Amino acid sequence: MFDYKVKLDVFQGPLDLLLYLIKELEIDIYDIPMKVLSKQYMDYIASMKALEINVASEYLVMASELLKIKSKMLLPEPPISDEGDPRDELVGQLLEYQNYKAYAESLESLMASQSKIMTKAPQEMQEIDIASSTLNVDIQDLIHAFNKMEQRIKMKEEASFVIHRDTMSHEEASDYLNRQFNYKHQMSLHEVFETLEGRHRIVTVFIVVLEHIKNHVITIGRRDDDTIVLERPA
CATH class of the missing domain: 1.10.10 (Arc Repressor Mutant, subunit A)
Incomplete structure (x- = not known):
């Protein structure tokens, strides 16, 4: 269904890459199709290795976690299960990272705006003696x-x-x-x-x-x- 190729952009970690893939593939973050997401993630890892780019260990850990979630979802559901959706923990991590990223971008925008504002030290004003001046107006x-x-x-x-x-x-x-x-x-x-x-x-x-x-x-x-x-x- 999806015919998407990952570009080797710069990401700040596996969660950053996953959010990028979710956005580009227009995936519902609360209902992630693990087969599609894990495939695109693994394609990215393979591309890095093909270009002889060192793959950080955190990316490999996330790859194993995605395959683990994918395998759990392929198993038949037992009649009674207290484990819940195997994707819940991943979704929680993604939402939390997404919030931190939004806050960071807001702070960067605020800092950029503040850098354009010039301030001047307070200037002491001389006291004016109005009573000593002869005025035709009260x-x-x-x-x-x-x-x-x-x-x-x-x-x-x-x-x-x-x-x-x-x-x-x-x-x-x-x-x-x-x-x-x-x-x-x-x-x-x-x-x-x-x-x-x-x-x-x-x-x-x-x-x-x-x-x-x-x-x-x-x-x-x-x-x-x-x-x-x-x-x-x-």
Whole structure:
């Protein structure tokens, strides 16, 4: 029925070879046709010997075990038997090895994914003395504006289910703010943050904004419609 020839691939032991044969022959692991499986296994052993490849003793032990199970299944069944199916022990070993192999492959995949992720040591942030800076806007207004930005980001993340792993350094946040003011010298607080995604980016840029206000690099004020605006002197 089966006309299958074993290729001499690299296997990590007799159980690995048996799982390969079961998969290639589309055999039900819970109902193994021992005649077919043992024949293909022995063909593999014979091919190794024909190519003068040293056959490990564990492969020979498994070969004898397969022939033993096969011979038991050829015997007529006694009226009452407590031994059960002679294939049960082999099936148990195969299932256990199959699970270990799946776990190993999952760990290798996880390690490969982790190797692509770069991390950076925590950066100590300088404390900003907000009280020492003269502001045309109350600090509570700034906090309220920041909370609105944070709420906007949460809503966007819940809608898209996207996880952003990238972060922004203090230098990158400063460059981002400078580029924003290259287009116009005055912007609303919403315009500054509207293109940012991720809470870490919002927080980092917000800290830079506070630093610039403290150092009088930019000023902050309020329009007639209560919109908070940032302005960089020309």
